[in-house]
Amino acid sequence: MxxxxxxxxxxxxxxxxxxxxxxxxxxxxxxxxxxxxxxxxxxxxxxxxxxxxxxxxxxxxxxxxxxxxxxxxxxxxxxxxxxxxxxxxxxxxxxxxxxxxxxxxxxxxxxxxxxxxxxxxxxxxxxxxxxxxxxxxxxxxxxxxxxxxxxxxxxxxxxxxxxxxxxxxxxxxxxxxxxxxxxxxxxxxxxxxxxxxxxxxxxxxxxxxxxxxxxYATALAPVPRSIAPWDSVYRRLRRYQEAGQELSEQSPEIRALKEELVRMLFGTDAHFLELVNSHFRVEDLLDIRDRVIGSGRIGGKAAGMLLARKILEKPGCDYSETFEDQDSFFIGSDVFFTFLVNNDLFRLRLQVARGPEPTGQEFEEIEQRFLEGHFPDEMIGQFERLLDYFGQSPVIVRSSSFLEDSFGNSFAGKYRSEFCANQGNPQQRLEGFLRAIKLVYASALNPDALAYRRRRGLVDSDEQMAILVQRVSGTVHKRYFFPMLAGVAFSRNFYAWSSRIDPQKGAIRLVFGLGTRAVNRVGEDYPRMVAVSSPELRPEFGLKVVKYSQHNIDLLDLDANDLVTLPLSQVLEGGDYPNLHLLVSKLKDGYLMHPYGTDCSEAPSDLVLTFHQLVTQTDFVSLFGRMLACLENAYGHPVDTEFTACVDENRQVRVNLLQCRPLQVPGISKPVGFPVDIRHERVLFRANRMINGGLVSPISHIIYIDPKKYSALRDMTVKKSLGSVVGRVLKHPDLSGSQVLTMGPGRWGSSSIDLGVNVSYADINTTRVLVEMAREEGGHVPEVSYGTHFFLDLVEDGIVYLPVYPDDSQAEFNHSFFASPANCLADLVPSAAPYAEWLQVIDVPAQTGGLQAHVVADPHNQRAVCYLL
Amino acid sequence: MDETNQNQTEAQTKLNPFEMALKNFELAADLLGLDTEIRNQIRLPERELTVHFPVKMRDGKFKVFTGYRVQHSTARGPAKGGIRYHPDVTLDEVKALASWMTYKCATVNIPYGGAKGGVICNPKELNDFELEHMTRRYTSEISCIIGPTKDIPAPDVYTNAQTMAWMMDTYSMARGEYCPGVVTGKPLAIGGSKGRNEATARGCVFVIAEAAKHLQIPLKGARVAIQGFGNAGAISAQLIHDNYDAKVIAVSDSRGAVFCENGFDPHRAIEHKQRTGSVVGLAGTETIPGDAILTLDCDILIPAALENVITPCVANSVKAKIVAEAANGPTVPDADTVLDQKGVFVLPDILANAGGVTVSYFEWVQNNSGLYWTEDEVNARLKQIIVTAFEEVLLASQKYKVNMRRAAWARALDRVAEALKVRGIYP
The missing domain is CATH 3.40.50.300 (P-loop containing nucleotide triphosphate hydrolases)
Incomplete structure (x- = not known):
């Protein structure tokens, strides 16, 4: 031919x-x-x-x-x-x-x-x-x-x-x-x-x-004089520096070069760039540039971490003595695309990002294709040098995409972070490291991440995946490696269970060991929630504290070369963990006794992680309170941070700030006008604890799963399917543009379907209000979820979350409204008709003769009402 | 530990047991044909003290709290009863609970009357510093009526061994002498008794063993279902499994119930709950709804969690031969009739969960004598008292031809009435 x-x-x-x-x-x-x-x-x-x-x-x-x-x-x-x-x-x-x-x-x-x-x-x-x-x-x-x-x-x-x-x-x-x-x-x-x-x-x-x-005068020159700013700006600034000149920002040229370097490393968000420009010197930026592998930006997570540390090292709020040294590396965002391009994944990504969200199985196949991908030899060489630098110290490979952790978007938990225990010979360590990078890259196509982008109108935004490679903070204890303390800290406290807690003063979710247990939803295990304004208060009392404590610890098992979760008692066996007395209380004679010395050689099963001495006898909480206030002040916005920390025998606190991002909370910018004098029969329910703020009006449909019927439902297949039916209803075209309130028993998204409806965040991310009902069943009041990663998703998406206790008279729960409403589930989704017995879709105007539901949630006064008007 | 019941929960405190106590009292009084004068004398508490006291809070501000101490009866000995901290505490509730203590102590024939106390507060909103100061000031306020020979408080809802330690110290400091016997439920380090933590469960299992013997139900292989897997429930499961070879087929907690037709080792369930926070998900078991446990096909049902769970409707479906009330008031009065008709042998709460107050009594005895017992001694004496109490209640039941609840109340009321009668009226 x-x-x-x-x-x-x-x-x-x-x-x-x-x-x-x-x-x-x-x-x-x-x-x-x-x-x-x-x-x-x-x-x-x-x-x-x-x-x-x-x-x-x-x-x-x-x-x-x-x-x-x-x-x-x-x-x-x-x-x-x-x-x-x-x-x-x-x-x-x-x-x-x-x-x-x-x-x-x-x-x-x-x-x-x-x-x-x-x-x-x-x-x-x-x-x-x-x-x-x-x-x-x-x-x-x-x-x-x-x-x-x-x-x-x-x-x-x-x-x-x-x-x-x-x-x-x-x-x-x-x-x-x-x-x-x-x-x-x-x-x-x-x-x-x-x-x-x-x-x-x-x-x-x-x-x-x-x-x-x-x-071809320069044909074989090893480094041609690329006009790409990535090289040229760096070259010029370094030349100034090597010539012994002061990199003064008074010089227009240096100022311009700095701004260019900032843009290349940190992106284009005006607010963020302003913060970076005012807190970083040129030398700081060059140091960061020297730690970038490949080229391109370092992404939102890395940027947030670096900026927060800089803010806290400034005179006036100087915490540099408190911080552990930071020696992270950054895999530039270009490397992500090079990987996609070299492995024929770019078009796949384009199709997936713009098409329907992949199913779980489809995503597994995508992930497999990423795992089969290769990096260029030159890049492998750089990775090897990075691993040589860290030696056998464990590292964490963290997503740091462009959109991640920026103003307005956190992508919390959407993209992956992978721990590398980093043990074994160099080849084994490299393989583990490469696998971690590929998994983080693949997570860019995670259905939850895509749903999040779609929901926030970010599908067409420039989204590239840089990677932050951090040394894992911690020490070796027995065969394990983990930090003494880790968690997340917010500059505002939306978990105020008492009027004595000042919501303006922040909150800390604290764990022993790796922070994954504080960041992620971990069923049936609890981080310590510390209210910065009243650190000694906790929402439990007596032996309930034992139940609502951390029972397992995430750590790196150096022998197994893996991230593992172990029972606390196994890790604490021998009671020789340093300064353990600051972390535990002792279960003795049927009550919790706080240590009065350093000896913790009791049976490990009698040790309960309360962090009591840490909270009451060290500077830990007040230090965080001051740091959070300082960060919020510099950001001009509430912030959300991740950290590790340790306390030495002199009770000196050392902190490693791993991440900092703006915390988006609807209703925080101005007080919510709370309706008064609503006629009792018009109230559908009220909530008065642990609520985030927002105003949703009008609500045309209510998806309602009756707690009693749900509890009595024995058919596990039906029970497991209810979550996806909720998802189908919420995604139904007839409801697009409508505001929907979704209410059901216990914890939405719980891994145990007995505790709540089995949904992924992608199923419910289009509801405007999510209600968790704690209705007494057979003498038990089921628990609602609070302070979980999932919860933050809701907060950031502006989904109002409300825990409602229908049996509490103050809830004014409108039993008659929910008793037997007309159910339009089958009309809306005919194939879901078999689920109509347990899942009701209430067309509010049809049910009420033209009224609609409205929700007003006031986070400052911890009160919310859903009413008909 | 609460000597009314070690498993008191917040939900429970919202229910006022006054009506239930009154109904039981009237039924027992009728059964005994009690004189109106005696009835009136017993119906009302001897002494009600309300105190309002300021506490300096951590932030330097003062807060005024209201507290109560009610002594229902001191006819048979010093008053005995717990102190609860809760926002919903009311004088009426305290009065009702004080009377309940009178009958519970009388049922097992320990030389105490009944009392109760409380402070209106939310302990979740108080830090340790404030809790200690509130406790000390409250102790000081009620010290005019408490004492080792007058009224001996103990832990109850939201109070614990630490609270008792503060109370004992405050009282001792004010008196200028070491007074361990002023409260029970103290830490072992300052005169607490061995075996107290397991006492409620141990007493419950002793009484079950006696009932099984009476009903000729072999405990070995008997199928046991336990609602509630806190202190009383979990330890009951262990004891009945380890000491009697019974088969624990189901247990539950606030998250649901687990069931295994062939039974399972409760130690595994305890370990699983310690590890995961719940019994749900225990390997080798099937998860069932929490309330289904009450109607399982079993020989022995131990409601060890909440009040009012056995309603007439539930009672209709109860299949157990013995119901042992480790919790306070798990059976609503109307359900008793249904259970009677079905021939279910109910071990009433004032008997089945009296192990706690009995070991409190032992603690007081040890404090007063200065001689401390081994755990085996404590358990042996507990068994002796509980077994005797069971036999006496059973006799009363046969004598009056009533169920065990009415018999227990009648036996208790009879003892109180007799004490009042023989002591006469002062002056």
């Missing part, structure tokens, strides 16, 4: 190249951008004569490469929207334009101005060209010669079908094909002198030497 030949519009060139073919991507490397239009215009004219469709992809600031006439379709793209969005938009254009279309692109070198790195340029090329090839298009691209890294050019060369250098020697233009795929002649790759009549190959050796010496 012969491939049809396409004209370049220049006969000499056609002769040299033996013509173009459908599928060719042609890259022109030019010294001077003015040379590119010569070839592009000739190509376009010929194409138009042959009635080809021509699309000009316009994105650079330089003058138009070809005249923007009516015969040509111009598609404008904005590189400032970021690599991810740019590529996705271009992909859509290519998909829409279809087969055998001819393209001309602006100079690709312009992209690095906005994207910062050659790596992304190469990634762009590597994902775009194969798609164009598939569609039998012909595309012209330009690059500025000798201004990009060898590695980037090598990748472009590997990908493209045709690569041609255009340069001038003594004013004479030469054209030299460097690659012409599947075509060959004895003169094809020689320099060709361009004249009006014909192009002449340079055959004589002395001529050739002169031309080549001039054109």
């Amino acid at each position: 012969t491939t049809p030949s396409i004209g370049t519009g220049i006969t000499s060139l056609d002769n040299i190249l033996q013509g173009l073919r459908l599928g060719d991507n042609v890259v022109w490397q030019v010294d001077n951008l003015e040379d590119y239009p010569v070839f592009a215009r000739a190509f376009v004219e010929t194409a138009l004569q042959q009635k080809r469709r021509v699309v000009y992809v316009r994105f650079a600031a330089h003058p138009a490469v070809i005249p923007e006439t009516g015969a040509i379709e111009v598609r404008e793209l904005n590189p400032r929207s970021g690599f991810d969005v740019f590529c996705a938009d271009l992909h859509e254009i290519i998909e829409r334009e279809g087969r055998e279309v001819f393209y001309v692109f602006d100079n690709l070198s312009a992209l690095v101005t906005d994207w910062g790195t050659d790596e992304l340029l190469a990634n762009f090329f590597q994902i775009t060209c194969p798609y164009l090839f598939e569609l039998d298009t012909v595309a012209y691209f330009a690059l500025t010669r000798t201004r990009h890294s060898n590695r980037a050019i090598a990748r472009i060369r590997d990908t493209t079908q045709v690569l041609i250098d255009v340069y001038r020697v003594k004013g004479q233009m030469y054209v030299q094909p460097l690659k012409v795929w599947d075509r060959y002649s004895s003169e094809m790759f020689r320099p060709h002198r361009v004249t009006d009549q014909c192009w002449v190959p340079v055959l004589a050796s002395d001529d050739a030497a002169e031309v080549s010496l001039t054109a």
Whole structure:
């Protein structure tokens, strides 16, 4: 089969190249951008004569490469929207334009101005060209010669079908094909002198030497002078520094370079950049840059961690003596795309991100494909050096995406963090580390993360996955490695169970061991909730404290080289954990006794983690209170942090701040107007504890799972399915745009279906109000969930969470309304009709003759009401 | 530990047992044909003290609390009863609970009258410093009527051994002498008794063993279901399994119940609950709804959690041959009739859970004598008292041809009435 030949519009060139073919991507490397239009215009004219469709992809600031006439379709793209969005938009254009279309692109070198790195340029090329090839298009691209890294050019060369250098020697233009795929002649790759009549190959050796010496002066230089700011800005700042000059921000040039470096490392969020610019010196930024593996931004989580530490090291709130040293590394966001591109995962990601959320099984398959992916040798070399640096210290590989932990989005728990116990020989440690990175990368396609992005309108946002590699804080105890203390701390307290607790003063969820037990939902095991304003208070009393304490500990088992969860008693056997007396109370004679010395050699089963001495006899809580206030003050917004800490024998507290992000709470910006004088019969229920704020009005539908019926339901298959039915109802198109209140027994999302309806966050993330009902059943009042990771999802999505105790007279629970309402479940989702006995969908206006439900939740006064109006 | 019941819960305190106590009292008085004068003398408490006292809080502010101490009867000995801290404490409730203590002590024939006390407060809103100061001031306020030979408080809802230690210390400091006998339920380090922690469960199991013997139900292999897996429930399960070879087929807690037709080792359930916070999910068991445990096909049912769980409707479906009330008031009065009709042998709470107050008595005896017993001694004496009490209640039941509850109340009331009668009226 012969491939049809396409004209370049220049006969000499056609002769040299033996013509173009459908599928060719042609890259022109030019010294001077003015040379590119010569070839592009000739190509376009010929194409138009042959009635080809021509699309000009316009994105650079330089003058138009070809005249923007009516015969040509111009598609404008904005590189400032970021690599991810740019590529996705271009992909859509290519998909829409279809087969055998001819393209001309602006100079690709312009992209690095906005994207910062050659790596992304190469990634762009590597994902775009194969798609164009598939569609039998012909595309012209330009690059500025000798201004990009060898590695980037090598990748472009590997990908493209045709690569041609255009340069001038003594004013004479030469054209030299460097690659012409599947075509060959004895003169094809020689320099060709361009004249009006014909192009002449340079055959004589002395001529050739002169031309080549001039054109390729830096051909084998190890580090070409890339124009990509990632390299150039760094180079210039380092040069200033090496020259012994002060990197004063008074100098406009240095200030500009700093801002550029900040943008490349931290992104474009104006509020965040302002904070970074005011807290980081140039030297700090260069130090961060030196710890970036690959190129690109360090992502939101890493940025939040670094910024918070900087804020707290400033004079006025100087906690530098309190902090453990920070020696994290950052895997730049470009590495993520390089991985996707090299392993043919970019288009898969695009499809998944824009299509329906993958099922659990589909995601497992996606994860497997990521695990099968490979990194370039150069990257592996850097990873090896990183692991050499850490030796056998355990590390954690944490997602740090662009959107993560930014103002308005936390992505809490959406992306993955993987511990590496980091034991074994270097090869084993490398394998573990690579696996962790791949799993974090795959988590970008986690259904929960995609649902979260969709819900917050972030599907089209530039989302790239950087990685934060942190040394795990802690010490070795027996065969285990873990921190003494870990947890999350909020600058506001939304878990105030008593009027004595000041919600403005923050809260700490504290655990012994790795913080995973404080961050994640862990059923039937409890972190210690510390109210900063009243640290000694707790919502339990007496032996209930034992029940509502931490019974298991997450730690790294160095022998097993793995993250494990062990019973506390096993870890505390022997009672020789340092300063244990600060963490435990002793179960003695049927009551909890706080230690009066350091001896904790009792049977480990009698030790209960209360953190009593820590809270009452060290500076721990007040220190956190001050730090949280300081962070909130600097951020100008409530914050949410993750930390590890330890206390030595002198009760000196040392903290490692792992993460800091803005805490989004609806209703916090202004007081909620609370309705008064609502007629009793119009009240559906009230709540008066542990509520976050918000106002939801009007509510057209209520999804109601009756606690009694749920409790009596014996058919486990039906019981397990109720969660997905709730999800189907909430996602039903008829309810899109409506506000829905969802209420059910006990803990939503509990791993035990006896404790609550089995839902994932993706099932219920479109409800506006989530109610957990603690209705007495057979003498038992089921517990509701509080202070869990899931709860924070609700808070951040502006979903009002309310615990309701229907048997409490103060709840004014409207039993008659919920007793036997008309159920529109079967009308809405006919296939769910068999579940109608347990799950009711109440059309509020239909049920009430036109009234609608409204919820007002006032977090400051801890009161909420749902009423009809 | 609460000597009314070691498993008092918050939910319980919301229910006023006054009506139940009054109903039982009237029934027993009728059975005995008690004189109106004696009835009137017993019906009302001897002494009611209300105190209002300030406490300096951690933040430097003062807060005024209200507390009570009610002595229902001192006819048979010094008053005895717990002190509870709860926002819902009322004088009426304290009065009712004080009378209950009179009958419970009389049922097992320990030389005490009945009392109760309480402070209106929410301990969840008080730190240790404030709790201690409140306790000390309250102790000081009621010290005019308490004492080792007058009235001996003990732990109850939201009070514990630490609270008793503070009370004992306050009282001792004020008197200028060591007075361990002023309260019971103290830590072992300052005169608490061995065996007290297990006393309620141990007493309950002793009485079950006697009932089984009487009913000729072999305990070996007997099927036992236990509602509630706190102190009393869990230890009862252990004791009846370990000491009598009974088969524990189901246990429950606030999160649900687990069931295994062939029985399971309760030690595994305890370990599982310690590890996971609940019995639910115990390997080798099936999870069933919490209230289903009451109607399981079993020989012995031990309600060890909450009040009012055996309603007439539930009673209709109870299949157990013996119901041992380790909890206070698990059976509503109307359900008693249903259980009687079905021939269920009910061991009433004032007998079945009197082990706690009995070992409190032992603690007081040891404090007064200065001679402390081994745990075996404590348990042996407990058995002796409980077995005797059972036999006496059973005799009364046969004599009056009434169920064990009415018999126990009648036996208790008879003892109180007799004491009043022989002591006569002062002056």
